[in-house]
Amino acid sequence: MNKATVNFIGTIQTSYKTVAECPGQARPANGVSKIVLDPEMLPALKGIEGKSCIQVLYWFDEADRSALQKVPRWSETNEKIGVFALRSPMRPNPIALSTVELLKVEENVLTVSALDCRDGTPLLDIKPYMDPP
Amino acid sequence: MNKATVNFIGTIQTSYKTVAECPGQARPANGVSKIVLDPEMLPALKGIEGKSCIQVLYWFDEADRSALQKVPRWSETNEKIGVFALRSPMRPNPIALSTVELLKVEENVLTVSALDCRDGTPLLDIKPYMDPP
Numbered sequence: 001m002n003k004a005t006v007n008f009i010g011t012i013q014t015s016y017k018t019v020a021e022c023p024g025q026a027r028p029a030n031g032v033s034k035i036v037l038d039p040e041m042l043p044a045l046k047g048i049e050g051k052s053c054i055q056v057l058y059w060f061d062e063a064d065r066s067a068l069q070k071v072p073r074w075s076e077t078n079e080k081i082g083v084f085a086l087r088s089p090m091r092p093n094p095i096a097l098s099t100v101e102l103l104k105v106e107e108n109v110l111t112v113s114a115l116d117c118r119d120g121t122p123l124l125d126i127k128p129y130m131d132p133p
Numbered sequence: 134m135n136k137a138t139v140n141f142i143g144t145i146q147t148s149y150k151t152v153a154e155c156p157g158q159a160r161p162a163n164g165v166s167k168i169v170l171d172p173e174m175l176p177a178l179k180g181i182e183g184k185s186c187i188q189v190l191y192w193f194d195e196a197d198r199s200a201l202q203k204v205p206r207w208s209e210t211n212e213k214i215g216v217f218a219l220r221s222p223m224r225p226n227p228i229a230l231s232t233v234e235l236l237k238v239e240e241n242v243l244t245v246s247a248l249d250c251r252d253g254t255p256l257l258d259i260k261p262y263m264d265p266p
Contacts, residue, residue: 002140002141002255003138003140003141004138004139004140004141004192004194004255005135005136005137005138005139006137006138006226006228007135007136007138007225007226008135008192009225009226010137015206025263025266026266027266028266029266033212041177041201041217041225043201043202043215044202044215044216044217044224044225045215045217045218046202046214046215046216046218046249047214047215047219048215048218050218051218053265055219055230057226057228057230059137061137068174068177069176069177069179077233080179081179081180082176082177082178082179082180082181083177083257084174084177084178084181084187084258084260085178085179085180085181085183085184085261086180086260086261087260087261087263091177091258092142092174092177092258093139093140093142093190093257093258094142095139095190095228095257095258097188097230098191099176099265099266100265113266122135122137124226124228125217125224125225125226125228126216127219127220127230128217128218128219128220128264129265130158130220131184132232133158133159133160133162133163133232133261
């Protein structure tokens with residue numbers, strides 16, 4: 001086995017209708033986003049309301065998965081950098097990861113500090129945040 | 134589309150030969166692990182040697198993906214908790230995430246502070262660590 005299947009388990013609602021509008025990172029200053037979990041996943045949220053910070057994993061479904069290097073947006077030299085040294089959506093497995101504040105839990109909808117993805121982005125996973133050791 | 138394919142792009146070498154031996158989290162006190170990237174991915178590492186800390190995403194290939202709640206190992210009450218409130222391998226998409234120190238880069242092999250997975254675990258992604266905003 002050299003691959004696996006990930007199932008989309010919800011969607012992320014943001015104010016960005018296209019990838020071009022998306023900011024470079026998730027930032028609380030950009031407001032809030034909503035994570036709408038598929039209703040059958042509701043039991044998996046039990047205990048989440050006690051967490052102030054969560055890690056959200058989602059799928060950059062429009063990303064180019066074939067390129068291994070790119071010139072970062074912020075580059076002044078036009079030098080290409082490896083995608084594993086960047087947090088760009090462009091990577092072999094376009095799994096996005098952001099740490100956000102958990103602001104509200106209502107049934108299967110989580111309100112969090114703003115994520116950085118296009119409205120309708122597929123959700124992969126939610127984990128409680130843990131400080132690096 | 135309600136699912137996607139992730140491709141394994143390398144393997145993680147640890148001292149844990151079975152899942153039962155694995156510790157609960159990645160901890161520098163447990164020594165070091167190696168990330169062996171598939172050689173064709175080498176260009177994607179360009180620039181990584183400047184990073185002191187990286188986030189590693191990997192695939193818990195033995196995890197039960199069907200359960201939505203479990204009793205945590207540390208529980209004193211036997212109460213079940215939702216898997217999104219836990220960092221257990223048991224979850225709908227068993228994507229593991231650890232932040233580790235990057236200690237050495239030699240060609241396609243990264244030496245990092247100890248990960249928490251079974252020897253031979255498939256690698257999904259590497260990202261430079263960024264503090265939560």
